Amino acid sequence: MTHLKKIFLGEQGLVVIFAVAFIIVSLTVPNFLSERNMLGLLQSVVTIGIIACTMMFCLASRDFDLSVGSTVAFSGMVAVMASNASGSILLGLLAAVLCGAVVGTINGVVIARFRINALITTLATMQIVRGFALIASDGRAVGINDPGFYQLALSRFLGVPTPIWVMGLFFIVFGFVLNRTVFGKNTLAIGGNPEASRLAGVDVARMRIWIFALQGIVCAVAGVLLASRITSGQPNAATGLELSVISACVLGGVSLAGGRAAMTGVIVGVLIMGIAENVMNLLNIQAFYQYVVRGLILLLAVLLDNLRSVAGRQRA
Amino acid sequence: MQDFLEFRSISKGYPGVQALSDVSFAVRKGAVHGLMGENGAGKSTLIRVLSGDQFADQGEIRIDGEVQHYRSVRDAFHAGVIVIHQELQLVPELTVAENLWLGHFPGKAGVIDRRKLIGVVSEKLADIGIDVDPTAKVASLSIGERQMVEIAKAVMLDARVIALDEPTSSLSSRESEILFALINRLRANGTVILYVSHRLDEIFRLCDSLTVLRDGKLAAHHPDISEVTRDQIISEMVGREIANIWGWRGRSFGAERLRVESIAGPKLKVPLSFSVRRGEIVGFFGLIGAGRSEMARLVYGADARRQGSVSVDGAVVPADSPPKSIRAGIVLCPEDRKFDGIVQGRSIEENMTISSRRHFSPFGIINPKKESELADKFIAKLRVRTPSRRQDIVNLSGGNQQKVILGRWLSEEGIKVLIIDEPTRGIDVGAKSEIYEILYGLAEQGMAIVVISSELPEVMGIADRIIVMCEGRLAADMPRAEFDERRILAAALPDIKSSKDLPLTQVW
Numbered sequence: 001m002t003h004l005k006k007i008f009l010g011e012q013g014l015v016v017i018f019a020v021a022f023i024i025v026s027l028t029v030p031n032f033l034s035e036r037n038m039l040g041l042l043q044s045v046v047t048i049g050i051i052a053c054t055m056m057f058c059l060a061s062r063d064f065d066l067s068v069g070s071t072v073a074f075s076g077m078v079a080v081m082a083s084n085a086s087g088s089i090l091l092g093l094l095a096a097v098l099c100g101a102v103v104g105t106i107n108g109v110v111i112a113r114f115r116i117n118a119l120i121t122t123l124a125t126m127q128i129v130r131g132f133a134l135i136a137s138d139g140r141a142v143g144i145n146d147p148g149f150y151q152l153a154l155s156r157f158l159g160v161p162t163p164i165w166v167m168g169l170f171f172i173v174f175g176f177v178l179n180r181t182v183f184g185k186n187t188l189a190i191g192g193n194p195e196a197s198r199l200a201g202v203d204v205a206r207m208r209i210w211i212f213a214l215q216g217i218v219c220a221v222a223g224v225l226l227a228s229r230i231t232s233g234q235p236n237a238a239t240g241l242e243l244s245v246i247s248a249c250v251l252g253g254v255s256l257a258g259g260r261a262a263m264t265g266v267i268v269g270v271l272i273m274g275i276a277e278n279v280m281n282l283l284n285i286q287a288f289y290q291y292v293v294r295g296l297i298l299l300l301a302v303l304l305d306n307l308r309s310v311a312g313r314q315r316a
Numbered sequence: 317m318q319d320f321l322e323f324r325s326i327s328k329g330y331p332g333v334q335a336l337s338d339v340s341f342a343v344r345k346g347a348v349h350g351l352m353g354e355n356g357a358g359k360s361t362l363i364r365v366l367s368g369d370q371f372a373d374q375g376e377i378r379i380d381g382e383v384q385h386y387r388s389v390r391d392a393f394h395a396g397v398i399v400i401h402q403e404l405q406l407v408p409e410l411t412v413a414e415n416l417w418l419g420h421f422p423g424k425a426g427v428i429d430r431r432k433l434i435g436v437v438s439e440k441l442a443d444i445g446i447d448v449d450p451t452a453k454v455a456s457l458s459i460g461e462r463q464m465v466e467i468a469k470a471v472m473l474d475a476r477v478i479a480l481d482e483p484t485s486s487l488s489s490r491e492s493e494i495l496f497a498l499i500n501r502l503r504a505n506g507t508v509i510l511y512v513s514h515r516l517d518e519i520f521r522l523c524d525s526l527t528v529l530r531d532g533k534l535a536a537h538h539p540d541i542s543e544v545t546r547d548q549i550i551s552e553m554v555g556r557e558i559a560n561i562w563g564w565r566g567r568s569f570g571a572e573r574l575r576v577e578s579i580a581g582p583k584l585k586v587p588l589s590f591s592v593r594r595g596e597i598v599g600f601f602g603l604i605g606a607g608r609s610e611m612a613r614l615v616y617g618a619d620a621r622r623q624g625s626v627s628v629d630g631a632v633v634p635a636d637s638p639p640k641s642i643r644a645g646i647v648l649c650p651e652d653r654k655f656d657g658i659v660q661g662r663s664i665e666e667n668m669t670i671s672s673r674r675h676f677s678p679f680g681i682i683n684p685k686k687e688s689e690l691a692d693k694f695i696a697k698l699r700v701r702t703p704s705r706r707q708d709i710v711n712l713s714g715g716n717q718q719k720v721i722l723g724r725w726l727s728e729e730g731i732k733v734l735i736i737d738e739p740t741r742g743i744d745v746g747a748k749s750e751i752y753e754i755l756y757g758l759a760e761q762g763m764a765i766v767v768i769s770s771e772l773p774e775v776m777g778i779a780d781r782i783i784v785m786c787e788g789r790l791a792a793d794m795p796r797a798e799f800d801e802r803r804i805l806a807a808a809l810p811d812i813k814s815s816k817d818l819p820l821t822q823v824w
Binding site: 181182185188189195198199200202 | 662671
């Protein structure tokens, strides 16, 4: 019993639980382990996975970002419209990234310089940006003119679709940034104790602005890939995405109180979200139930985290 | 008089540590009993066992001859045992009266009887001589007043035993006086007071009897405090004679290093000017609220300056930005380690290199080998007691945390001015000497050091020069040769005339 407890409540508890769940699901759910299904599963979590990278930084520094879903829709929209208008996909991509960066920077400046609560600020920008997406397209989907744009999502390298590669690359890059750079360590320090970090010489306001700006840029990348996959700019795309991304991060052990985050945890969190959905699809469970299950998984993860920190305190 | 509170062979172990072993002593009814010992000597554990927060592995507590079997803080409450911790347990947004009734509001069917709520409290407060408005919100009170409210709460619950854990650590001397008067009144009522403190002068003033703990064991029990001396207690605490814990030694000073000219900020209205030379340790003394920490924060750029300039070696330091101050060579070890100093949840290593890591991080990529070397170097140099640099900093004692924060600045490059605010608050005697030794070493290397302290013996013990602050102004400036306890205190105390229209403590 104590042995079991150690495994599940230890540092790598989530990974162990994930592995166990994965094995059980592979053995019991038909077609789950097929290459086709695996790639489909990974495809389905690309948007969440990419954005979770920067959301992890945001949460680790005690901030919060609700505007990611709107930014994804808006930047996807901008990418499609700009490339349609200019005839250049590259120009479309640059415009999207620029828009993402602007939204993120505005979030950051309002939160860090004007000291407005992050929840309120991003709740506001979430609606404003969604509004922009709707205004720009008059509320309709905008189709992609240049078929080359589809290739962003459709092209494959070594049999694996490009978006999955992009997600993998982001995982590696942001894992490195978190653990091995001044930026990452300062992010964790700010989350641990913002005032102490400021007095220790960390430029807290600038750090927070950068984190939000990065978040915006990453959202734009995710937005472009999403637009390419759904072959159009959709003003209503990615609604509710912010909650899925935050769920995945929390599942992965990122503390909402800041100061604690790990890339492996977030990856596992993203995959758990994906697998849950995928399995329910394979088992033909009605979509309505999926909301309930997703909520339950999140609750369980938070409870587990709580148990773990209690166990940790007893050990100390 | 017979023994009222008895500890009988109390033992308590945590994994890896025997916090208390076989501790027995007794306290008479109506006595104020001192409990002393270095940090980690077992005082807190004993208090926790008494409060019902933790259970002894062995032994028993008797109150008025009865063995106590309580298993929770609530049970201890009912047995009349109340512990007042350093972190006060009041709800800031409720009024004094509401706080005192919290948990058992008077009234019917959930509707509070306001008249009784306030009436009983005003009576009680008047009874024990506490001058606080029962309808005031706790958030509007000073720390000293809040502590009074906590004690009033204990009295309202008919406490027979009240334990006070370092009650004066955040009080000004005037507030302490009021607290002492209150303790004397409680003693007269027959309440047993267990008084935990690091301050010998308070122990001698207040206590009738004294117990000294060392390494979880009873080091000495003095039923009558008049039969012991300070030196005896200190040697009982540390198990060795410390003749002079300050260890001050003469030093020669160089040219002017830090120059502060007419700085003022939102909380410090009167412009301040002073300077510190190379190798000089200047002590800033004053009552709590005299503006010393505010001065330090202005110099360091932690708060925005309204006017004035700070220069180091003749070069002006840009205002209001800690990173720029650090690059100019000014650093600050803040007063409140928990809120402004340490980064909780992160390792010793990360806490130490938080500022200096930029020096070995080309393109922002940290060189982990250099980082760990640097951390290990300063852990060894400053003798931080820890199994590993990867330990979470919250697991360290106060003294070791302070050393890590010193290490944060010593690992920086080109530090010329060190401002250290309350360098040894909550730190045990042994670690204190080590920290003083570090400061002397830095001064000898030519650093200009500003030490802010509320403990007069400490300032007099380690400083080469003392600047006294009073109500946001510089009140005196004297070299070591002219140190005089009475003069320093006199300068720190506000005029009687002007103090009348000031609140008990200036809340900055």
